[in-house]
Amino acid sequence: MRKIGKQSILFDNPPTILETASIVGPKESDGPLAKYFDQVLEDEFWGEKTWEKAESKIVKETANAAISKAGLSGSEVDYCFSGDLLNQSISSSFGLRDSNIPLFGIFGACSTFVEGLGLGAVFAEASGANNILCCASSHFCSAEKQFRFPLELGNQRPPSAQWTVTGAGAAIISKTGKGPFITSMTTGKIVDKGIKDSNNMGAAMAPAAFDTLITHFKDTGRSPSYYDGIFTGDLGHIGKEILIDLLKQNGYNVKSNYNDCGVLIFDRETQDTHAGGSGCACIATVFSGYLFNQLRAKKYKKILLIATGALTNSTTAQQGESIPGIAHAVSIEI
Amino acid sequence: MRKIGKQSILFDNPPTILETASIVGPKESDGPLAKYFDQVLEDEFWGEKTWEKAESKIVKETANAAISKAGLSGSEVDYCFSGDLLNQSISSSFGLRDSNIPLFGIFGACSTFVEGLGLGAVFAEASGANNILCCASSHFCSAEKQFRFPLELGNQRPPSAQWTVTGAGAAIISKTGKGPFITSMTTGKIVDKGIKDSNNMGAAMAPAAFDTLITHFKDTGRSPSYYDGIFTGDLGHIGKEILIDLLKQNGYNVKSNYNDCGVLIFDRETQDTHAGGSGCACIATVFSGYLFNQLRAKKYKKILLIATGALTNSTTAQQGESIPGIAHAVSIEI
Numbered sequence: 001m002r003k004i005g006k007q008s009i010l011f012d013n014p015p016t017i018l019e020t021a022s023i024v025g026p027k028e029s030d031g032p033l034a035k036y037f038d039q040v041l042e043d044e045f046w047g048e049k050t051w052e053k054a055e056s057k058i059v060k061e062t063a064n065a066a067i068s069k070a071g072l073s074g075s076e077v078d079y080c081f082s083g084d085l086l087n088q089s090i091s092s093s094f095g096l097r098d099s100n101i102p103l104f105g106i107f108g109a110c111s112t113f114v115e116g117l118g119l120g121a122v123f124a125e126a127s128g129a130n131n132i133l134c135c136a137s138s139h140f141c142s143a144e145k146q147f148r149f150p151l152e153l154g155n156q157r158p159p160s161a162q163w164t165v166t167g168a169g170a171a172i173i174s175k176t177g178k179g180p181f182i183t184s185m186t187t188g189k190i191v192d193k194g195i196k197d198s199n200n201m202g203a204a205m206a207p208a209a210f211d212t213l214i215t216h217f218k219d220t221g222r223s224p225s226y227y228d229g230i231f232t233g234d235l236g237h238i239g240k241e242i243l244i245d246l247l248k249q250n251g252y253n254v255k256s257n258y259n260d261c262g263v264l265i266f267d268r269e270t271q272d273t274h275a276g277g278s279g280c281a282c283i284a285t286v287f288s289g290y291l292f293n294q295l296r297a298k299k300y301k302k303i304l305l306i307a308t309g310a311l312t313n314s315t316t317a318q319q320g321e322s323i324p325g326i327a328h329a330v331s332i333e334i
Numbered sequence: 335m336r337k338i339g340k341q342s343i344l345f346d347n348p349p350t351i352l353e354t355a356s357i358v359g360p361k362e363s364d365g366p367l368a369k370y371f372d373q374v375l376e377d378e379f380w381g382e383k384t385w386e387k388a389e390s391k392i393v394k395e396t397a398n399a400a401i402s403k404a405g406l407s408g409s410e411v412d413y414c415f416s417g418d419l420l421n422q423s424i425s426s427s428f429g430l431r432d433s434n435i436p437l438f439g440i441f442g443a444c445s446t447f448v449e450g451l452g453l454g455a456v457f458a459e460a461s462g463a464n465n466i467l468c469c470a471s472s473h474f475c476s477a478e479k480q481f482r483f484p485l486e487l488g489n490q491r492p493p494s495a496q497w498t499v500t501g502a503g504a505a506i507i508s509k510t511g512k513g514p515f516i517t518s519m520t521t522g523k524i525v526d527k528g529i530k531d532s533n534n535m536g537a538a539m540a541p542a543a544f545d546t547l548i549t550h551f552k553d554t555g556r557s558p559s560y561y562d563g564i565f566t567g568d569l570g571h572i573g574k575e576i577l578i579d580l581l582k583q584n585g586y587n588v589k590s591n592y593n594d595c596g597v598l599i600f601d602r603e604t605q606d607t608h609a610g611g612s613g614c615a616c617i618a619t620v621f622s623g624y625l626f627n628q629l630r631a632k633k634y635k636k637i638l639l640i641a642t643g644a645l646t647n648s649t650t651a652q653q654g655e656s657i658p659g660i661a662h663a664v665s666i667e668i
Contacts, residue, residue, distance in 0.1 A: 094655065
């Protein structure tokens with residue numbers, strides 16, 4: 001691999017995404033992408049006593065599904081990169097507790113999945129490892145409970161609020177294979193434009209997505225038209241429009257080939273999800289379900305996946321801090 | 335680099351640890367290693383209004399000190415790997431918010447610092463990056479508040495409890511240099527032996543340290559006597575004895591060259607820290623302060639650094655879960 005420009009790496013022997021898996025909750029199974037997920041759950045508990053235990057089970061079963069779909073056994077997976085939104089990444093730790101796979105815990109809020117794909121690709125090309133598992137999860141109920149209000153309160157949500165996706169996505173990255181290939185990565189810096197409204201994460205994260213996107217184009221010499229699909233993680237309807245505006249002001253036109261996973265996963269008109277989907281599982285399930293399927297079917301040939309994360313918590317919000325954002329990108333080509 | 339055995343990587347062109355920095359709180363400045371830290375704080379707030387803001391400031395100033403001591407500017411640092419104990423790793427995110435350095439957030443509880451050294455070494459050898467910053471922090475007050483009880487309650491602590499180190503450690507890993515070199519890494523798996531007492535973290539983490547240590551010896555073909563120093567992260571007095579016992583039962587004798595950073599950082603007799611130090615900052619500051627100094631002075635020539643993490647939080651404890659442990663190791667040689 002080679003470092004190009006300020007923040008990007010170009011893979012000389014691009015690792016393959018061997019297989020993906022995704023499991024989602026009931027809300028996502030009512031959305032437009034339902035048919036692309038491996039499994040849809042009938043309720044938020046999946047037979048567990050708590051939402052946190054349910055989220056761990058989703059991680060475990062999604063990871064197992066990815067390994068199994070790739071025709072591997074757990075012992076053939078050399079490393080795992082995994083993270084989630086819960087305090088101390090407990091969904092990953094408890095979900096992967098019995099996996100027996102060497103684990104690098106990662107945290108990038110909702111950018112976690114693509115952070116993992118990038119790190120996994122570096123390891124696949126350079127470390128001598130053959131297969132690397134990348135996971136990320138979130139859960140509407142455990143996230144609302146932790147970051148906002150008890151669900152039992154039945155609080156009203158402002159129109160700019162996003163809906164945390166319940167689910168997990170997992171991908172197996174392999175040193176060799178027939179693609180789709182991870183061809184480059186652009187690692188994001190923290191960008192904080194001073195947004196303090198934790199019910200408007202799209203606005204807080206859009207500047208980070210913009211920064212990473214512009215840097216990716218400059219580092220690689222590619223223009224937006226190089227890709228037949230550019231997908232941000234979970235800017236939602238509001239953040240998506242802000243990003244389009246920021247790009248337009250800087251001479252980049254992405255109107256025809258850009259969308260956001262938080263926009264794609266729910267039907268705005270019928271699902272009452274306000275500004276769209278969010279959470280680590282948003283880009284993780286939309287990629288592992290829908291986009292990977294489209295790449296395999298050659299409906300997309302070159303995509304840029306940019307996951308966005310809001311690096312905040314309820315303590316920093318209470319202490320009057322703004323919401324720093326970060327965005328990590330990988331390009332995936334067939 | 336080459337993957338060797340089940341979980342280890344041997345670096346063919348071992349990256350150098352160019353420089354380190356450490357800042358600690360008042361308790362640590364009363365301990366036996368005080369003179370090795372770059373800066374000791376007079377109180378836990380450092381002029382900030384909250385402990386969380388103080389911890390972010392410690393991260394920021396420690397990172398800046400490491401960069402400056404290495405004779406670099408921030409723009410010469412290609413990547414940063416950083417993490418901490420606070421929910422959603424806010425100490426790292428807010429501490430590094432203005433750094434303008436591409437960031438990989440990592441989480442391994444108290445194993446975070448060595449997880450970062452390992453990932454940083456892989457990037458230094460393979461990615462084309464020249465300089466990589468690795469940080470980890472913890473803060474007694476913010477950790478107690480988050481994981482246990484409000485400090486204002488003045489709760490009594492059981493003798494098996496450990497004392498979270500206030501501080502941060504940072505290292506600059508460089509592609510080229512005169513050493514000390516990171517020569518190998520062994521990435522840990524989650525090990526959970528069913529310990530549920532969150533006031534006995536040493537017992538919960540010792541089996542993970544044992545697993546990684548044994549794996550390291552098997553993967554590399556080295557024996558304990560290869561190293562003139564083996565240092566675990568924060569098993570403390572109780573976990574250290576458990577690890578020595580587990581090793582002894584399996585035919586490994588480490589009595590003469592093994593110690594734990596949680597044992598080294600406080601004086602058990604005079605400091606009332608019970609079972610010793612803990613927290614991400616424990617191994618991060620003991621390495622960045624004391625051990626790096628000893629390596630440079632050639633008092634140690636080959637050390638094995640094994641950071642241990644307890645992958646738990648207050649929710650999992652309340653839900654009756656046990657405490658999974660993980661341990662990551664790197665060998666450092668001059």
